[in-house]
Structure formats: C-alpha cells, structure tokens
Amino acid sequence: MRSDLVAREVLTGLRRNVTMTIAMVLxxxxxxxxxxxxxxxxxxxDRTAExxxxxxxxxxxxxxxxxxxxxxxxxxxxxxxxxxxxxxxxVESVRFVSQQQAYVRFKELFAGQALTELAxxxxxxxxxxxxxxxxxxxxxxxxxxMAGRVGVRTVIDQRDVVAKLFDFLAGVRNVMFxxxxxxxxxxxxxISNTVQVSAYTRRTEVGVxxxxxxxxxxxxxxxxxxxxxxxxxGAVIAAVGLLAGKFLFVDRLLAENVSASVVPPIQLxxxxxxxxxxxMIGAGIAAVTGYVTLRLYVRG
Amino acid sequence: xxxxxxxxxxxxxxxxxxxxxxxxxRLDRVTKLYQASTRPALDRVSISVETGEFVFLIxxxxxxxxxxxRLLLREDVPTRGTVHVADLNVARLPPRRVPRLRxxxxxxxxxxxxxxxxxVVGNVAFAxxxxxxxxxxxxxxxxxVLELVGLAGKAERMPHELSGGEQxxxxxxxxxxxxxxxxxxxxxxxxxxxxTSQDIMALLERxxxxxxxxxxxxxxxxxxxxxxxxxxxxxxxxxxxxxxxGVYGVGR
Numbered sequence: 001m002r003s004d005l006v007a008r009e010v011l012t013g014l015r016r017n018v019t020m021t022i023a024m025v026l027x028x029x030x031x032x033x034x035x036x037x038x039x040x041x042x043x044x045x046d047r048t049a050e051x052x053x054x055x056x057x058x059x060x061x062x063x064x065x066x067x068x069x070x071x072x073x074x075x076x077x078x079x080x081x082x083x084x085x086x087x088x089x090x091v092e093s094v095r096f097v098s099q100q101q102a103y104v105r106f107k108e109l110f111a112g113q114a115l116t117e118l119a120x121x122x123x124x125x126x127x128x129x130x131x132x133x134x135x136x137x138x139x140x141x142x143x144x145x146m147a148g149r150v151g152v153r154t155v156i157d158q159r160d161v162v163a164k165l166f167d168f169l170a171g172v173r174n175v176m177f178x179x180x181x182x183x184x185x186x187x188x189x190x191i192s193n194t195v196q197v198s199a200y201t202r203r204t205e206v207g208v209x210x211x212x213x214x215x216x217x218x219x220x221x222x223x224x225x226x227x228x229x230x231x232x233x234g235a236v237i238a239a240v241g242l243l244a245g246k247f248l249f250v251d252r253l254l255a256e257n258v259s260a261s262v263v264p265p266i267q268l269x270x271x272x273x274x275x276x277x278x279x280m281i282g283a284g285i286a287a288v289t290g291y292v293t294l295r296l297y298v299r300g
Numbered sequence: 301x302x303x304x305x306x307x308x309x310x311x312x313x314x315x316x317x318x319x320x321x322x323x324x325x326r327l328d329r330v331t332k333l334y335q336a337s338t339r340p341a342l343d344r345v346s347i348s349v350e351t352g353e354f355v356f357l358i359x360x361x362x363x364x365x366x367x368x369x370r371l372l373l374r375e376d377v378p379t380r381g382t383v384h385v386a387d388l389n390v391a392r393l394p395p396r397r398v399p400r401l402r403x404x405x406x407x408x409x410x411x412x413x414x415x416x417x418x419x420v421v422g423n424v425a426f427a428x429x430x431x432x433x434x435x436x437x438x439x440x441x442x443x444x445v446l447e448l449v450g451l452a453g454k455a456e457r458m459p460h461e462l463s464g465g466e467q468x469x470x471x472x473x474x475x476x477x478x479x480x481x482x483x484x485x486x487x488x489x490x491x492x493x494x495x496t497s498q499d500i501m502a503l504l505e506r507x508x509x510x511x512x513x514x515x516x517x518x519x520x521x522x523x524x525x526x527x528x529x530x531x532x533x534x535x536x537x538x539x540x541x542x543x544x545x546g547v548y549g550v551g552r
Contacts, residue, residue, distance in 0.1 A: 005429050205415060205426075211373075212478070213403030214430035216396070 009222035010229065013198050020197060021230060024190045028234025028286070031183030032278045033241045038176035039274050040242070040266055045169045047264040052162050056135075058142045059156040060085065060128040066151045067099045067126040077151040078128075084145055085130055090138040095129045102127065125153055135159070188289050191230070195223050195293045220298070224290045231286030232279055239275035246271060323384075324481055324513050325349040325372065330381035332367050332537075341367040342378070343537040349515065351481070354508045356524050357517040358548060359534035365517040368534070369484050372515075373405060374398050386481055403431055406475030406483040406512075410490035412467045414459040420470050421446065421455040427474045441477060449473045449503055465496035469503060476507055483507060485516040489523060497523055521548030 014021050062070075062078065070078045073096040085094045097105075102124040132138030139157045146152045199206065209219045246266050254265060325347065332342040342364045349355055357365050370376045371383050374390050383390040388401050414423050421442055428438045446452050449469040459467055468488060475483055485504065489497035501523055508514045518524060524531060524547060531546030532539060 204413070208413060208415060208426065208474075209430045211402060211407050211413075212427040212431060212474070213399040213401070213405075215399045218430055218432070 006222055006225065010225045013202065013222055013226045014229065016201055017194060017198055020190070020194045024187070024194050024230045025234045025237065027183060027187045027190050028231055028282055029237035029241065031180050031187045032235050032238035032282050034176050034180035034183060035281060036238055036242045036271075036274045036278050037245070038173050038180060039277065040270055041169055041173035041176060043270050043273070044264060044266065045166060045173065048162075048165060048169065051264055052159075056132075056158045056162060058130045058132060058139050059158070060130065060142070060146055061125040061153045061156060062127065062151055063153045064122070064125065067124075068122055070126065071098050071100065072096070073098075073126075073128075078126075081146070081149060081151060082128055084149075085128060085142065088138075088141055088145055090132060090134040090141045092131045092133040095131070097127045097129055099124055099126045184285070187234075188285065191227050191286055191289045192293045194230075195227055195290050196297050198223055198226060199294070199298045220294050223294060223298075224287060227286040227290035228283050231282035231284075235275070235278040235282035238278050238282075239271065242271050242274065322351040323348050324351045324353075324386055325515065326382075326384040327368070327371075328382045328384075330368075330371065330378045330383060332364075332371065332376070333379045340379070340537050342371075342534075344381070345534075345537070345539055346381075347532060347539065347542070349513060351513055352508075352511055353513055354505075354527070354529040355513075355515045356527070356529055356531045356546070357515060357534065358519070358524060358531060359540075361519075362536075363534040364537040365534055366486060367537075369486055369515075369517060372482075372484060373407065374401055399431070403478060404481045406478070406480035408468070408471050408475050408483065408485040408488045410487040412459075412464075412471045412491075414467055414470055414474075416459055419456050419458055420451060420462070423459065423470055424474045424477050427477055431478070433478075445473045445477045448476075448506070463496075464492050465499055468492065468496075468500055472500070472503060472507070476512070480512065482513045482515065485514065485518075487518055487520075488516065489518065489520050494522065498526075501527065524548040 060081065062081075066077060069075065073079060073082055078096070082094055082096065085091055099121060103119065103121040106119055106124060130138075130142055132142075139159060143155050143157075146155050206219050246268075250266055326349075327345050327347045330342055330345045331340050333340050345364070345368065347368075357368065359365055367376070371378055372385060372390065374393060377391045382392075385401060386404060388397075388404075390401060393401060415426060418426060424442050424445060425438050428442070443452065443455070446455055449472055451466065451469050451473065454462065454466065459470065462470070468491075472483075472488075483504070488504070489500055492500060497520060504514055504516065505527075528545050528547070530544050531541065531548070533541035533546075533549070
C-alpha cells in the first residue's frame with residue numbers, strides 16, 4: 001500500500017466535498033466538546049469529593065445543659081457518647097469541641113460581621129466532631145448510634161450541604177452528556193452521508209480500481225481515512241474549544257468560589273487529560289461509522 | 301503412504317492436460333438466471349478457450365455476451381455450472397481473492413472508462429498504482445505500453461483532448477499494462493468509425509501476438525469477417541455456433 005497515493009485520494013475527497021466536510025467537522029467537534037465538558041464535570045466532581053472528604057465531619061451537638069456543664073467531656077454522659085462513637089468501626093476519630101472553643105471559632109469565622117454581636121458563648125452547643133473512615137456508610141451509623149441517647153441535641157451531617165453542590169455538578173454532567181448524545185447522532189448521520197456521497201462522486205475511480213483488481217481495502221481505505229481525519233480534526237477543535245471555554249468563561253465564573261475552595265478549578269492538566277480521549281472517541285466513531293456505511297451501502 | 305490406485309494417474313493426466321492444451325477459459329454447462337426474467341441469460345453454455353486464442357463472441361443484443369463476460373470477471377456468479385479462468389474456480393472464489401482474478405484479466409469497454417481528471421500516462425499508471433506496484437516499475441513499463449499502443453507522444457494529454465480511437469488506445473494500454481493472461485473486450489469498436497475500428501483491431505491483433513488470449517464481444521460484422529478468427533455465436537443464451545475460422549454470419 002502506498003501512503004502517498006492514499007493521502008492524495010483523501011485530500012482530493014475532502015476538497016471535493018468541502019461544504020459537507022466542514023459541516024461534518026463542526027458537528028463532530030460540538031458533540032465531542034460536550035463530551036469533553038461532561039468529562040471535565042466528572043473530574044471536578046471527583047476532585048470536589050476528595051476536597052471535602054478530608055474536611056467533612058459529622059457533628060453530634062450536645063444539649064444546652066450538657067454543653068454548659070461539661071467543658072472538657074470529662075463527665076459520664078459526654079464520655080459515654082464519645083466512647084460509643086469511638087467504638088464504631090466506621091469512625092476514624094472523635095474530637096470534642098467545647099462551647100467556649102466553638103464560640104472562639106465562630107468569632108474568627110465571622111470576624112467583623114454583625115452576626116458576632118448576636119452570639120453569646122452559651123448559645124453555641126458543644127460538639128463531638130466525628131471524622132469518618134467510610135464516607136458513605138459512616139454518617140447513618142453515627143446517626144443510629146446517637147438516636148435517643150441522653151445529652152444529644154441533634155446530629156448534623158455536613159455532607160448534606162456538600163451534596164447540593166454534587167447534585168449541581170452531576171446535573172451539569174448529565175446535561176452535557178445528553179446534548180453530546182444528540183449531537184453524536186447528528187454527527188454519525190453526517191459522517192455516514194458524507195462517506196456515501198464521497199463514494200458516489202468517486203464511483204468512476206472505484207469502478208476502475210475494482211476492474212483492475214485493487215483490493216477492497218485499497219478502494220475503501222481513502223473513504224475511511226477521510227472520515228477518521230474529520231473525526232480527529234473535530235476532536236482537536238473540541239479541545240481548543242474547551243481551552244477557550246476554560247480561560248474565557250469558566251475561570252471567571254468560578255473565580256469567587258474557587259478562591260474560597262468551594263469548587264476546585266478546572267486545570268490545564270484536566271484538558272490535556274481529556275483531549276486524547278476526545279481524539280480517540282472521534283477517530284473511533286468515525287472509523288466505525290465509515291466502515292459500517294461502506295459495508296451496507298457501497299459495493300466493494 | 302501410496303496414493304490409491306488410479307488417483308495418481310488421474311492427477312498426472314490432469315497435469316498433462318493443463319500443460320499441453322493450456323485452457324485459459326473454461327465454462328462448463330453454465331446457466332445464469334436473473335430474477336426478473338423467466339428466460340435464462342445463459343443456458344447450459346460450455347466453452348473452452350486455449351491460451352493464445354483470439355475469440356469473437358457474437359450475437360444480437362440480449363444473447364448473453366455481456367453476462368458471459370461478467371461471469372468471467374466475477375461481477376456475477378452463475379446459477380449453475382462452473383467457470384474457470386486459468387487455475388481459478390471463478391464462481392467459488394472467496395471475495396478476498398477476486399482481486400487476484402481481476403489482476404490477470406484486462407478489460408476494455410465501448411465507453412473507454414478513462415478517468416477524466418488524469419492524463420494519459422496517469423490513467424495507465426493508475427491501474428498499477430492501485431494494485432500496489434512499485435513506482436520504479438510503473439515508471440518503466442507505462443512508457444513501454446504507451447509506445448506499443450502508439451501514444452508515446454501524447455502521454456501528458458488529458459482524455460478530453462484525444463479522439464475516440466486514441467481514448468480507446470489508452471484504455472487498451474491500461475488493460476494490458478499489467479500483462480494479463482486474458483484481454484476481454486466488450487464492443488471496443490462500438491463507438492468508433494470503420495477506419496478507427498480497423499486501427500483498434502490492428503492493435504488488439506498486436507497484443508494477441510504477444511501471447512495474450514483475447515476475447516472480444518462485438519456486433520461489428522466487418523471486423524469479424526476481416527479477421528477470420530474463432531467465432532462463438534450466442535443466441536437467447538445458447539451457443540449456436542462455434543467455428544475456428546468464422547465470419548459474422550450468412551445472410552445478415
């Protein structure tokens with residue numbers, strides 16, 4: 001097989017069909033861009049989960065009475081609760097935060113805001129802060145162990161707050177993938193159609209090739225490569241689009257949240273990680289579509 | 301282990317038969333039915349052509365000439381019967397080996413079938429390029445063939461700049477450039493005036509003299525009559541005449 005000849009055929013084919021080729025590249029790139037955005041959302045979700053798994057705790061708030069009396073968890077009720085929690089297999093560690101410590105922390109957090117004026121030392125409960133070994137099963141276990149116990153006011157799972165963020169990110173991911181799927185169908189049909197048109201416009205050449213004994217592989221490879229080239233170009237454009245999206249749009253949008261470390265930023269590395277996946281998907285889908293089209297519609 | 305008695309003999313006989321008579325085209329009781337038609341396009345046709353023969357295939361339109369050529373090229377398969385070209389059982393050939401068959405057969409048509417966007421030399425070279433021949437080999441043999449067909453001076457012309465006769469010469473050059481065992485020609489003079497037809501026949505004769513078997517389907521009685529070669533006449537899908545030095549037909 002002579003690569004220069006195949007390359008010549010491919011270039012001729014792409015040029016001859018230039019409007020279709022452009023439509024095909026654009027549709028493919030939009031579809032792959034959406035897939036890429038979805039993948040980035042998945043990655044952000046993982047990052048966010050990592051970010052929070054270190055920090056998220058389940059807090060067991062003690063009743064006001066107990067909070068006021070027991071300043072170091074030295075008394076029987078609090079010590080008992082602490083022992084129970086520490087004994088749970090899914091719990092990594094338990095830390096006591098007294099009413100006084102909570103008040104100091106609160107004043108630090110909201111320094112300079114009117115809120116600090118409202119808080120008195122005895123308005124905040126003392127808490128047992130539970131760090132979980134198992135993020136999924138840990139919280140319900142803590143809840144179950146604390147249910148109905150004397151001295152417990154409430155159990156606060158910080159993950160409930162974080163969960164809303166995850167829901168949002170998952171929503172973004174699902175929308176991206178759904179749109180990508182719709183676009184992918186359009187891209188598939190376009191690729192299929194372009195291969196057919198391409199094969200039709202070159203039927204004289206293909207006829208002569210078949211007549212003089214060129215193999216099916218040789219007569220059809222140019223069409224396949226044509227499809228794959230558009231797939232790859234589409235993927236490259238999609239990657240460039242993601243880069244542009246990051247710098248022009250997402251970075252600015254997340255700027256506030258990112259600085260507060262609520263959502264981890266989308267990094268260049270992430271896009272570098274996504275780009276080859278897009279190229280592989282683009283090339284793979286184009287190749288398969290092209291091959292199937294040739295098998296179904298074009299006589300070898 | 302010794303082969304069973306008779307088996308070795310048969311093989312030797314087959315071998316002798318192949319070497320001595322060197323049958324290059326063999327149709328054995330070939331019938332071809334098309335779904336759309338009740339009458340078979342070919343009806344129990346048996347033909348044997350030896351290496352180096354020049355054969356005219358004649359008969360009215362619809363007599364089965366084109367079907368026969370299509371079967372030889374494996375554009376189609378017979379409903380019944382067997383087709384052999386050289387040592388290939390054409391109808392049984394797996395699809396991936398069809399190219400090997402076609403590389404041994406050159407083909408020329410009434411409508412030339414040249415690529416309009418390639419020069420004369422490009423058209424001829426194309427036939428070698430697409431079967432993976434080396435560029436050095438192509439550079440060497442293409443000018444030789446153009447010389448043979450008398451187009452050495454017009455190698456860089458485009459097909460539309462050539463006369464019909466010249467275009468057919470290019471087509472013949474393309475069909476012959478890979479030195480096929482058999483050259484099939486389907487009405488090669490059908491679009492040409494009588495003088496040009498005679499030139500094309502002279503060229504086919506020249507190719508025939510290189511040892512190539514030529515089978516030509518035609519309506520052109522003057523061509524057939526002037527050559528005095530083997531004539532196989534088909535009518536309604538049957539062989540009605542097979543003469544070694546025939547004319548087109550009496551009383552036509």
